[in-house]
Amino acid sequence: MSKIDIRYPDDTRKSFEKGLAAGEILASWKKDAVKDAVAARLNDRLIDLSSPVTENGTIDAVNVNTPEGVGVLRHSISHVMAEAVQELFPNVKVTIGPSIEDGFYYDFDYESTFTPEDLKKIEERMAEIAAKDAPFTRREVSREEAVELFKKKGEPYKVELINDLPADVKTVSLYTQGDFTDLCRGPHIPATGKIKAFKLLNVAGAYWRGDEHNKMLQRIYGTGFATPKEMAEYFVFIEEAKRRDHRRLGKELDLFQINEEVGPGLIIWHPKGAMLRTIIEDWERKEHFKRGYDIVLGPQILRDHMWIRSGHMDHYKESMYFTEVEKEGYGIKPMNCLSHMMIYKSKIRSYRDLPLRYFELGTVHRHEKTGVLHGLTRVRQFTQDDAHILCTPEQLNSEIVAIADFVKYAMGIFGFEYEVELSTRPSNSIGSDRDWEMATAALEESLKGNRMVYDINEGDGAFYGPKIDFKLKDALKRKWQCATIQCDFALPERFDLHYIGADGEKHRPVMLHRVILGSIERFIGVLIEHYAGAFPVWLAPVQAILVTVTDSQIPYGEEVYRKLLDIGVRVEKDFKNEKLGHKIREAQLQKIPYMLVIGDKEVASGTISPRQRDGKNLGAMTVDALVDLIRGKCSRYE
RNA sequence: GCCGAUGUAGCUCAGCUGGUAGAGCAGCUGAUUCGUAAUCAGCAGGUCUGGGGUUCGAAUCCCCACAUCGGCUCCA
Numbered sequence A: 001m002s003k004i005d006i007r008y009p010d011d012t013r014k015s016f017e018k019g020l021a022a023g024e025i026l027a028s029w030k031k032d033a034v035k036d037a038v039a040a041r042l043n044d045r046l047i048d049l050s051s052p053v054t055e056n057g058t059i060d061a062v063n064v065n066t067p068e069g070v071g072v073l074r075h076s077i078s079h080v081m082a083e084a085v086q087e088l089f090p091n092v093k094v095t096i097g098p099s100i101e102d103g104f105y106y107d108f109d110y111e112s113t114f115t116p117e118d119l120k121k122i123e124e125r126m127a128e129i130a131a132k133d134a135p136f137t138r139r140e141v142s143r144e145e146a147v148e149l150f151k152k153k154g155e156p157y158k159v160e161l162i163n164d165l166p167a168d169v170k171t172v173s174l175y176t177q178g179d180f181t182d183l184c185r186g187p188h189i190p191a192t193g194k195i196k197a198f199k200l201l202n203v204a205g206a207y208w209r210g211d212e213h214n215k216m217l218q219r220i221y222g223t224g225f226a227t228p229k230e231m232a233e234y235f236v237f238i239e240e241a242k243r244r245d246h247r248r249l250g251k252e253l254d255l256f257q258i259n260e261e262v263g264p265g266l267i268i269w270h271p272k273g274a275m276l277r278t279i280i281e282d283w284e285r286k287e288h289f290k291r292g293y294d295i296v297l298g299p300q301i302l303r304d305h306m307w308i309r310s311g312h313m314d315h316y317k318e319s320m321y322f323t324e325v326e327k328e329g330y331g332i333k334p335m336n337c338l339s340h341m342m343i344y345k346s347k348i349r350s351y352r353d354l355p356l357r358y359f360e361l362g363t364v365h366r367h368e369k370t371g372v373l374h375g376l377t378r379v380r381q382f383t384q385d386d387a388h389i390l391c392t393p394e395q396l397n398s399e400i401v402a403i404a405d406f407v408k409y410a411m412g413i414f415g416f417e418y419e420v421e422l423s424t425r426p427s428n429s430i431g432s433d434r435d436w437e438m439a440t441a442a443l444e445e446s447l448k449g450n451r452m453v454y455d456i457n458e459g460d461g462a463f464y465g466p467k468i469d470f471k472l473k474d475a476l477k478r479k480w481q482c483a484t485i486q487c488d489f490a491l492p493e494r495f496d497l498h499y500i501g502a503d504g505e506k507h508r509p510v511m512l513h514r515v516i517l518g519s520i521e522r523f524i525g526v527l528i529e530h531y532a533g534a535f536p537v538w539l540a541p542v543q544a545i546l547v548t549v550t551d552s553q554i555p556y557g558e559e560v561y562r563k564l565l566d567i568g569v570r571v572e573k574d575f576k577n578e579k580l581g582h583k584i585r586e587a588q589l590q591k592i593p594y595m596l597v598i599g600d601k602e603v604a605s606g607t608i609s610p611r612q613r614d615g616k617n618l619g620a621m622t623v624d625a626l627v628d629l630i631r632g633k634c635s636r637y638e
Numbered sequence B: 001g002c003c004g005a006u007g008u009a010g011c012u013c014a015g016c017u018g019g020u021a022g023a024g025c026a027g028c029u030g031a032u033u034c035g036u037a038a039u040c041a042g043c044a045g046g047u048c049u050g051g052g053g054u055u056c057g058a059a060u061c062c063c064c065a066c067a068u069c070g071g072c073u074c075c076a
Helices: A022-027 A067-088 A116-132 A143-153 A156-163 A228-244 A246-252 A271-290 A304-310 A337-345 A393-414 A433-449 A490-494 A520-530 A551-567 A580-589 A600-605 A623-637
Strands: A003-007 A013-017 A037-042 A045-047 A057-063 A103-109 A137-142 A171-177 A180-183 A197-207 A216-225 A301-303 A321-325 A328-332 A356-365 A381-391 A419-423 A455-457 A467-473 A479-488 A510-519 A544-548 A571-574 A594-598 A609-612
Touching: A022 A037, A022 A057, A037 A067, A057 A067, A067 A103, A067 A116, A067 A171, A067 A180, A067 A216, A103 A197, A116 A197, A137 A143, A143 A156, A143 A171, A143 A180, A156 A180, A197 A228, A216 A228, A228 A246, A246 A520, A271 A356, A271 A381, A271 A393, A271 A510, A271 A520, A301 A304, A304 A328, A304 A337, A304 A490, A337 A356, A337 A381, A337 A490, A337 A510, A381 A393, A381 A520, A393 A433, A393 A467, A393 A479, A393 A510, A419 A433, A433 A467, A433 A479, A467 A520, A479 A490, A479 A520, A490 A510, A510 A520, A544 A551, A544 A580, A551 A571, A551 A594, A551 A600, A551 A623, A571 A580, A580 A594, A594 A600, A594 A623
Parallel strands: A003 A057, A419 A455, A544 A571, A544 A594
Antiparallel strands: A003 A013, A037 A045, A037 A057, A103 A216, A137 A171, A171 A180, A197 A216, A301 A328, A321 A328, A356 A381, A381 A510, A419 A467, A467 A479, A479 A510, A594 A609
16 A cells, blocks of 8 residues: 655644545544534545545645535535435435525426425424434446436436536546435535534525526525524524615615506605715716716617617617607617717717716616516616716726726725626627627726736626626625626727827727616615615715704704704704604614704703714704714715 | 515504404504603504406405516626
């Protein structure tokens, strides 16, 4: 037997007989190294604790309290769920079951449907399997052997998966626990006894291999944790997230409604929501002027031939609404770019004019499929903080960098963290290969030049060009695209845009489509959840509310009210015949930043006593002092 | 669009196996005039999402539509 040399994370080294199990190698390093371990990492590869180690390298334990470790645990729980499901429902066909953020799922093909009672039964069966402490065992077989095995078991999906593996894959690995064997890369926990806390959450439809042309399977979602305590904490988080849900807060704070009678995906902004939106839009206009944008406005409907020329008719028709005016077909705009290009085309442009930056708070309509609508974040009519920048190819990079800076600044203002993705050419696209390469390279170089961290999203670009997407997360960690920068060589070509260069010749400009907040509706949705409805003073639709202790202070209260309104403070009054505690509570539930208490003392001294939303009492102060306080909190945003 | 669940007063929700609808909060009226998260009493409020059907009788059972919720696909 030959020897292997092993290095541990603390740089101690040992040598072992080749083929010793990873778990044993770890155990001989530190006594408790495998106590919380669910797998091992050998040279950056995850393996089972029971896997024989046959090569030199660095080894470490993967503990269940790490993100990777809990992923292994959840993946193993999904196998246990599949075992339980097959025992309870023998004609179910298994497909795939990975771990995901916060849990796991497994997709099954089953002619009937799983009910909540079924989930309960499955859960009980899983607990029994866990109690058995059955070991997970791995074996490698040839792909032919695996195909035979799954054919015999009557598992066509598994057979399809194996058959679709690349030709150079000669063997596959199988994992067995109890009587259940699954095609799986692994690794897995040593035995089902490691499963201490799990819960099945819900059933949902999911297409086989994520393709809507394929059969719809039934996906069971669940979650699992190292300990019941961690799982309890997770459910507390879920409850908190539900309290932050913008659809709930939108109702409670009286910001907006979506009315069935009016139509799905259409937002009706109530006074407070409209105020919030106005504040954001005013801020945006100002920020755009600072950065050299021109404000423009285009019509809501444009003749069909415009959409034919742009390619929307070929590539976007099913998402558009159409209408007819005097027998002439019109398309309701789903994007703002066409009008902006017509502005560009309205006269001859010189290279000296570029870049031109046209900004519009443009309202667009998109016919979203019914199942995708979601509060403010996925709607059928929305307003974009849209701009189109027409520039020379040489100016592209600095313009993209400037936009990325703008995004960074804006997200800083609202306190958002975000992720960046570069989306490349989709299958259904217009434009030449060369233009796509140039456009993609321009975006990528700007990201790299700015040392931004980003992921690549293959084939997810717009039909006219690649894009950089900036994604924000909502309270339930769902990601929403807000800002985006799209590089477009195709539309300037289609609309024959040009400028006169220094050489006196015509040249083609490049167009950048970009939004900073994206859809204002969506952004506000995410913003509501981000602040849990407790908006900072500069954004709060109501900044302060006057509350009287008794009716006798009403005349003074009215005086203060008029003064604050006049100064421009967004103030309300609550002079109802209720006890102070009642009014404080109502203002608190409305998350108003300042409650201005007026009792006899305040009337006598010509003051108000502000109580902050956080419960802190600021004591009596003059109205002027309060105004200074509020203005101080808003100054950064003016 | 697809899969599943849900749809009762302005809001949150009860309403068992079919026997003609109930609470809390909000609203209105009155009493009370009170110092930092709910004062008391009374009143009013519903074609039980809509449309068909089964039945002597439907909020309850069946079918269809619409909407919402959770996913899938798609997407700002």
